[in-house]
Amino acid sequence: MGDSIFNCCYVPPHPPGEEDPHRSRRSDIMASNSTRISSDRRFLIFFDFDETIVDETSDDMVVQGAPGQHLPGWLKDTYQPGRYNEYMQRVLAYLAEQGVTESDIRSIMEKLPSTPGMLTLFQFIRTRPQDFEVVMVSDANTFFIESWLRRTGARQLFHRIFTNPATFNKDGRLVLRPFHSHDCPRCPDNMCKQVVVKDYVARRTQERGRPYQRVFYVGDGANDFCPALSLGPRDVAFPRRDFPMHRLITETHEAMPGEFKAVTVPWASGEDVVQRLRKLVAE
Template sequence: MSGVYPTLFRRPLSMAATVHKDKRFLIFFDFDETIVDESSDDAVVQAAPGKRLPDWLRDSFRPGRYNEQMQRVMAYMAEQGVAEEAIRSAVEAMPASPGILDLFQFLRAHPRDFEVVLVSDANAYFIEAWLRRVGARQLFLNVFTNPASFDSSGRLLLLPYHSHDCPRCPENMCKRAIVQGYLAQRTRERGRPFQSVCYVGDGANDLCPSLVLGPGDMAFARRDYPLHRLLTEVQAGQPSGIKATVVPWVTGADVVVYLKDLLEQR
């Protein structure tokens, strides 16, 4: 699938333009190990026979090819007769990261201030199932992720989100391209930029979008996870490489503190 904005699993930006012009701040969230406290790709293995994958399948993984690997995993699970209900149950059982649901509650309490968007290299089925289970789907105006749906044979079919030429990112998704494209489009629709942009993430593939944030923006990096370590390295080796304020977080409450301060200052 080419292009930055596939039509699957997103609300029309025309609606965002007419209903949400008043939002002052934009906040992006990653999903795996940010919103949920584990990788959804690992969690779904709990539905596999014996709650594990065969060695040949685990050994087929190649770095940067997560989407391809999960396509093989879901094909294997379909061949083993694993039903959609079992897959959905495994995904829905994932715990939220500490304080994340409280952070969601804070954002719900300020509907005129924050536009909330999700950018994830997981997939549409996993994300939709989990967000609906915790009652958080309506919080997100847009969700950008790999398309996924069950076919008539009971197999969860996964597709890459898009193609790109970024050397840092997995072949199927560059979050920088998504964030930049979304910001440009929403700025045109609003007629003005957001006062501040926040990005909440944890992983190595969250580095790219964090580097495009500007002065006055915030990169919330989960403490001691890959994004935090990478941003620390950038700050040490090339201080001008990251313009946003880097805020390590342990729980969603840490993010809330800074968002409250943002509201008071602006």
């Protein structure tokens, strides 16, 4: 992965309130370029990856590389709630021990099917570069996501990608690291997407000198509910219909009216999202 897009451009965020240890001349140049490129864009849209952009969970699909395409019971039994990232580190170590190579994993990821209508949604956004700044926030990892995006030609659509760093070591094992640490009780130890979203929106608003007209969030899972809570009444949450994010929003509306502020537009196909975005762009 020496020349991968993610190794070149991915810079993990620093904890809020601390000086960024990754700040460098390269990142200064990138920040300057990103500001110049997108400071005039009207809308900011966040995407999840697993079961949002692709119609599978990449962590589950990588198990196809294991002997018999399944994990041994002793390994499954090591999972602890809230520590999924640590569990996946053990899974990836096991796959390497079984002879699963970088090429094998890339091939599995490249074959992940896109969610219905998602490529249509990407094409709609791609044809309106003056309107959308596109960001991914995913609890997958850099290698899985890069493999799929490069295969589909969708990498350039994304202004930034926030996910767990993953690189192959000298022994050919994919080493997964946590994205950050946080104090949110709703989210797994390695990533709170609300922290990422709020930090990014605040920083970009300062760089632009003005807020976005609207912020959108497209997701499916329980960990997509947390960032959607940070959206305002002019923003739009796009939960995949009947998935955990949608159910949590519905339950919140019923139990605590007014707590969830964003407009909610459930979707079954990316084309449902296109229909709403088309109306908003025309305003």
